[in-house]
Structures are given as structure tokens and as C-alpha cells.
Amino acid sequence: MSAVWSRLGVARIVNAKGPATRLSGPPLHPQVAAAMAEAAQSCVDMLALQARASEIITGHTGAEAALVTSGAAAGLLLGAAACATGLDPAAMARLPAIAPGGRCEVVMVRSQRNQYDHALRTAGLRIVEVGLPDRFAGAGCRDAEPWEIAAAISAQTACVHYVADARARPPLEAVIEVAHRHGVPVLVDAAAQLPPRANLRRFVAAGADLVAFSGGKAIGGPQASGILCGRRDLIAAAALQLLDMDYPDGLFAPPPAFIDAAELPGLPPHGIGRPCKVGKEQIAGLLVALERFAAGDEAAEHATRVALLERLAAALEGLPADLELRRDLPVPLLALTPHAFDAGVLVRRLAATAPPVHVDPEETDQGRVLLNPMCLLPEDEAILVERLRAALQP
Ligand SMILES: *Cc1c(COP(=O)(O)O)cnc(C)c1O
Numbered sequence: 146m147s148a149v150w151s152r153l154g155v156a157r158i159v160n161a162k163g164p165a166t167r168l169s170g171p172p173l174h175p176q177v178a179a180a181m182a183e184a185a186q187s188c189v190d191m192l193a194l195q196a197r198a199s200e201i202i203t204g205h206t207g208a209e210a211a212l213v214t215s216g217a218a219a220g221l222l223l224g225a226a227a228c229a230t231g232l233d234p235a236a237m238a239r240l241p242a243i244a245p246g247g248r249c250e251v252v253m254v255r256s257q258r259n260q261y262d263h264a265l266r267t268a269g270l271r272i273v274e275v276g277l278p279d280r281f282a283g284a285g286c287r288d289a290e291p292w293e294i295a296a297a298i299s300a301q302t303a304c305v306h307y308v309a310d311a312r313a314r315p316p317l318e319a320v321i322e323v324a325h326r327h328g329v330p331v332l333v334d335a336a337a338q339l340p341p342r343a344n345l346r347r348f349v350a351a352g353a354d355l356v357a358f359s360g361g362k363a364i365g366g367p368q369a370s371g372i373l374c375g376r377r378d379l380i381a382a383a384a385l386q387l388l389d390m391d392y393p394d395g396l397f398a399p400p401p402a403f404i405d406a407a408e409l410p411g412l413p414p415h416g417i418g419r420p421c422k423v424g425k426e427q428i429a430g431l432l433v434a435l436e437r438f439a440a441g442d443e444a445a446e447h448a449t450r451v452a453l454l455e456r457l458a459a460a461l462e463g464l465p466a467d468l469e470l471r472r473d474l475p476v477p478l479l480a481l482t483p484h485a486f487d488a489g490v491l492v493r494r495l496a497a498t499a500p501p502v503h504v505d506p507e508e509t510d511q512g513r514v515l516l517n518p519m520c521l522l523p524e525d526e527a528i529l530v531e532r533l534r535a536a537l538q539p
């Protein structure tokens with residue numbers, strides 16, 4: 146299974162962190178990998194493939210249309226570009242420059258600023274921040290309020306950007322209400338909001354105009370895949386700025402349900418999203434992964450993950466560390482607090498073994514290491530126990 150890595154002289158890792166881009170995304174189910182290998186062996190019209198992917202994804206999200214992207218961050222770039230240009234090919238050709246009087250701003254709650262908002266700026270938009278995140282500073286209990294979003298919206302606003310998270314304020318519904326009252330779309334970053342599977346539909350159902358998901362996280366698709374779904378006109382604008390537009394006269398003939406060519410005054414050239422190219426293998430793999438994710442038995446999967454962590458906890462019993470099984474999260478976690486040394490030392494000790502073991506370092510500053518079961522292979526369980534036993538010795 147890891148023969149390719151040994152041929153390349155690169156270590157395969159034990160991934161107890163969960164799907165992360167730095168650690169190459171999730172291991173693919175054999176059906177997903179098989180679809181990618183099959184797709185790789187013949188050619189297809191990419192416009193027809195994306196149009197069909199749109200039909201399949203809308204069946205799982207309830208959106209009007211959808212696009213397979215090279216990741217959620219690419220989805221944010223394409224979504225921001227679509228909000229800036231609409232279906233105007235001249236505006237598409239100009240990005241990241243935006244003509245005077247154009248929609249050159251994105252409104253965003255200050256406490257939601259994050260490293261992925263680079264994608265919005267790459268599309269040419271200027272971020273207009275609102276709110277003061279007092280509750281994070283410890284200086285108070287407030288964050289941002291709908292009236293502050295309303296006050297920041299102007300004729301230059303392309304969209305309001307919202308980063309979905311349990312801690313995000315104001316609630317998405319309130320942000321959508323205020324944005325729509327001012328005629329502005331809402332672009333939601335829902336990259337890491339799965340599971341639960343119900344979230345595939347939740348943000349669209351709440352009225353979000355565009356929603357970006359990662360394909361290479363819980364969906365279990367290829368590492369370099371994602372979904373952008375939402376309003377038909379905005380998805381068409383995003384597709385036109387992603388697809389290769391090198392069409393000879395008369396050959397650009399998309400299905401009107403995906404891109405209505407009659408609405409276009411002309412064909413734009415390659416767009417700002419062209420460097421975010423998506424391969425046929427990614428699309429074929431993502432669609433199989435999405436079908437599997439949507440049809441899976443969520444409760445059974447959760448129980449399997451809890452059982453794995455229970456076996457790990459039992460095997461680690463008696464070692465100099467506190468163990469805490471967090472069962473009720475969308476993905477259960479095992480938190481491990483070493484007695485004899487800092488959690489950061491444990492993270493580094495585990496990563497220095499062969500094969501390297503990677504854990505979730507999010508709570509090392511609180512003395513804990515987190516074990517996430519999502520990307521562990523069956524053979525990893527024994528390795529993980531053995532390495533943790535060794536690494537926890539003082
Ligand atoms: C992972 C993540 C992204 C990026 O997703 P990719 O699919 O890797 O591009 C964006 N936003 C948030 C909140 C994420 O967690």
C-alpha cells in the first residue's frame with residue numbers, strides 16, 4: 146500500500162490528526178481511488194463533466210447548481226470572483242482589477258478573519274472588517290452585530306463572507322437577512338463543517354448564496370478537491386472563471402441549466418480561477434466520495450470511531466498520562482495529557498519515530514495531545530499504541 150512512498154523515499158505517516166492538507170488529506174476508500182484511476186485512463190469534455198457534477202452535487206446539497214473545485218479555498222476565490230463580476234465577461238477579464246464603481250469589497254466580521262481570506266483578496270476584493278471581538282480579547286462579551294454589517298454594505302460590496310463555526314457571531318441567519326435586505330449575496334466558508342452530513346444542506350437551506358466545502362476532509366474525497374454550490378447565476382460566473390476557455394468559434398455549448406450562454410454578451414478568456422484547475426480524476430473521485438458520505442450510516446460510523454478510541458484508551462491504561470474520551474463531538478477525540486513532560490514534547494517525539502506519528506496539536510498549549518480516528522488505517526492502531534507507550538516514558 147505504501148510501496149509508492151518507499152519507491153520515492155518518502156515515509157508514509159500514521160495520521161492521528163485527521164484530514165489536513167499538511168498531512169496529505171484523507172486516505173481514500175478503494176472505490177474512490179478506483180474511480181480516480183479509471184477516470185485517468187481516457188479523456189472527457191471538462192465542461193460536460195462539471196455540468197454533470199453540478200446535477201449530482203445539487204441532489205446532495207439542495208443548491209441550484211454546483212462546481213467541483215480544487216479545495217474549499219479555491220471555492221472561496223471563485224465565489225468571491227463570481228460575486229465581483231456576475232456574468233460580465235469584461236469584468237471577468239479584468240480581475241483582480243475592478244473598474245471604478247465596481248463591486249470591489251467584501252464585508253467580513255473581524256473575529257472571522259483567518260488565513261484562508263487570502264483567497265478573497267486574490268480575487269481582487271478588499272476586506273471591510275466589522276465588529277470588535279471583545280469576547281475573544283476577554284474585554285467584554287460583544288463581537289459583531291447585524292447593524293454593523295448593514296452599515297458596512299455599499300454599492301461597492303460584492304458579498305458578505307461568513308466563516309461557519311459554532312462560535313461564529315452573529316448567527317448565519319441574521320447575516321443572511323441583513324445582506325439580502327441590502328441586495329448582497331452571502332458566501333459561506335463551510336470547509337470543515339462536516340460531519341454532520343446534514344450540514345451539506347443546512348447553509349443552502351438557510352439562504353446562503355454560495356457555500357464552499359472541502360472535498361479532502363470529512364467527505365473523504367481527493368485531497369485537492371472541494372465543492373462550491375449555490376445560486377445558479379453565481380455558479381455559472383464561477384465556472385466561467387475556472388474552466389479552460391480556449392474554445393474555437395461555436396464550440397462552447399454548455400447545458401443551459403449549468404451556464405446559460407444566451408445570457409452572456411460574449412465568452413470571457415481564461416479567468417482568475419484558471420490556476421485552480423481541477424482534474425477529471427479529482428471530479429470522478431469526489432463524486433464517488435460524496436455519494437458514499439451522503440449514504441453512509443453516520444451513527445454506525447461514530448460508534449466505530451468511539452470503539453477504536455476506547456480500545457486505544459484501554460491499551461494506554463496505566464501509562465503516565467491522563468486520558469479523556471470526548472464521545473459527543475461530530476468526530477470523537479481522545480485527549481491525552483502526559484504527566485512527566487510538556488504535550489509539545491510528545492508531539493515532537495511521536496513525529497520523530499519511524500513511521501512518523503502525527504497527532505492533533507491544537508491543545509498542546511493546554512497540556513493535551515488529541516488523537517483523531519478519521520485517517521487511521523486498520524494497521525495503525527497497534528503502531529500507535531506501541532509508539533505512545535514508548536514516547537510517554539519519562
Ligand atoms: C480546511 C479549511 C479551508 C481550506 O480547505 P481546502 O479544501 O484545503 O482548500 C478553508 N477554511 C476553513 C475554515 C478550513 O478549515
